[in-house]
Amino acid sequence: MTSTTPNAAMLRPQDAGADARVEDTAKAKRVKRRLTSRTATIASLIIAVLWTLPTFGLFVSSFRPRDQILENGWWTIFANPGFTLANYQEVLLSASASSPQLGAYFANSLSIAIPATVFPLVLAAMAAYAFAWVPFKGSSTLFIVIFALQIVPLQMALIPLLQMFTQFLQPAQEAVSDTLPFIPTSNFLQIWIAHTIFALPLAIFLLHNFIAEIPGEVIEAARVDGASHSQVFWRIIIPLALPALASFAIFQFLWVWNDLLVALIFSGGTEEAAPLTQRLAELTGSRGQEWQRLTAAAFVSLAIPLIVFFSLQRYFVRGLLAGSTKG
């Protein structure tokens, strides 16, 4: 049960280059040919266009002046030319109370996503190391329990978790900040912890499969030389597991960046802590007709995922496929 999924295989070292190998052999054989047939060409072109057009339309519209967006379709751009950056300026920088003020929410999204990626990554790597290289009684049973936790939808945990946070975490935070006034009460703590918990089962499972395949001789040699587990972990495991850590980090970062449900429940919804997704959902609810704002606002939130997608596609695909059942 432990290392059986192709999901996990995506992160394994020997499989990492499989895709590339296939591509290489294909190239070597020069089997590049035309699409299977004319119908297939047309069908795939239609699918490609259908899949791109909605995003493209929104993108074009985000650069059009307000009156034009609201009065004629973006496909008439050549009949009604116009270009402006005012929409972006308004949603990002304007300080007026009625504008979306996305700058603050953009900062929140980053403030949430970075720690919510680092925390589970480190904790899961530690646990994965223990499961893989520290033999103890009940190890495999415990690992299977954690694996099985992936099937619990996070909806199952939301209500009690929120109750616990308000009952214990909030008073504790206030007490700390009362006694040590230089420590501010963090608005992000709840959402960091929630994301960390929800990420752990998948992260432990995936990283375990990778860390377990690191050659045992390396670790034993270090242990014989007197290295402690923590030295082995930081000096050997972490550097060797970097590709898997990177894939998971990208997946987790985007998962948190794109998340709405966890944010709705644990962020409080104010501009002090709510992420972009929550603000966007709010805007579509209350100002669903103000397309000059919605179009630009949507692209502000899409910018980071699209940059990650196009620049780190290989890691991104691997991480995404590995984590596709999360949530």
Added chain:
Amino acid sequence: MTTADLIDKIVQVVLGIAVFIAVIGLIMFLVDRAPKKARDFVQLIAFLAPALILLAIGLIYPAARTTLLAFTNNAGQWIGLDNFVWMFTQPDALITLRNTLIWVVLVPVLSTVIGLAYAVFIDKSRGEKYFKALVFMPMAISFVGASIIWRFVYEFRQAGDPQIGLLNQVVTLFGGEPQRWLQEPPINTFLLIIVMIWIQTGFAMVVLSASIKGIPTEQIEAAQLDGTNAWQRFRNVTLPGIRGSLVVVITTISIATLKVFDIVRTMTAGNFETSVIANEMYTQAFRAGEPGRGSALAVVLFLMVLPIVIYNVRILRQQKEIR
């Protein structure tokens, strides 16, 4: 946002990470200085405990508590199966269940069919990478972003005015009446489903494409020599070769679809008969003050996901054995 706010947020993040590193560093420091006799045990605890404690208090205990909550009313009194009776008798709740079923049938099937067709069509073609990127791109963006993209497609303007939504433009082009698509049951549910298909097709396409490339070329060439046409080769060589991946793709998308929340929340907030279980769970528990009903819905969601996950795992194990 003032500069002071921004600095405050940066301080919070830096402080948060600093405290985290300090705690981990302290654990490591103490572990290495544990008394020799118990060192192995202490080290094991130090590596495992943080994750296990978080999972116990943050996932296992809450899941158990949610299951209990499902049998209570909003005052916390035990009411037996009333919440489940409510779910399976009230017209609104029944619509929610019906919609969830429609979602979980249509999304996996259509995403997989379109993704597979696309993967086959573009296989080994020129510019395959770019074709893939175009269809896979929706996987990268948030469900909220996707919802806004598609709300714009479904936007309504009075008949006679120039349309700004693509769908109504096409409809009026063919002489039809523009519609308020998102407010018209039952078509609105199907329009929301299109958004999910738009997102999940990329996933199906990438996985199946990789699987198709795993089929030995000799098999395809042998079939070609036998004089089969493209469709026969697809039916008799490709399809059997990727059966395992097909099952994984369908089950994975089914699980994601059962949990779909953001799309419904952003596009209609579950109004106009479009709600699904995950959305209704949020509405009941966090908007309507009915944690009991919300919990019951979460439990039903869990029970619906469970068999699919078990099946998924079984298929994956079989595949492993075959290899």
